[in-house]
Amino acid sequence: MKEVLAIIRQNKINPTKRALVAAGFPSFTASAVMGRGKRPLDRELVEAMDSGTLDAQEVLPILARGPALLQKRMLSLIVPDKAVPKVVETLIQENRTGNPGDGKIFVLPIQDAIRVRTGETGDAAIDEMAGA
Secondary structure (H helix, E strand, C coil): CEEEEEEEEHHHHHHHHHHHHHCCCCCCEEEEEEECCCCCCCHHHHHHHHHCCCCHHHHHHHHHCCCCCEEEEEEEEEECHHHHHHHHHHHHHHHCCCCCCCCEEEEEECCCCECCCCCCECHHHHCCCCCC
16 A cells, blocks of 8 residues: 655646546545745745746845745545556646646555454555445
């Protein structure tokens, strides 16, 4: 089993949820988070660049304030090992814009899972059809 942890743009959460369900992954946890990447850009600078109003005299004070934390969404899915490539590809297809800030995907090992209601363990605990 693996945990697929994805940090994505907040405006991509609803399309991503729909894509995951359509791909056969209806079970996940989503959280609102704040964060930033390694790039020295912040929200105001990106907005200024996007609007075409970028001026060096305006950009320098923004950069001098330091990087802002941006609102993001974090998704966590626990899936069987064989499902990881499909989950990752679904996340990439739905979230790739080609611009900085598209997000990150992390794949982490999970030692075990236990379904509280039935006591099932391992893959059976995360199988949507088991214990129905």
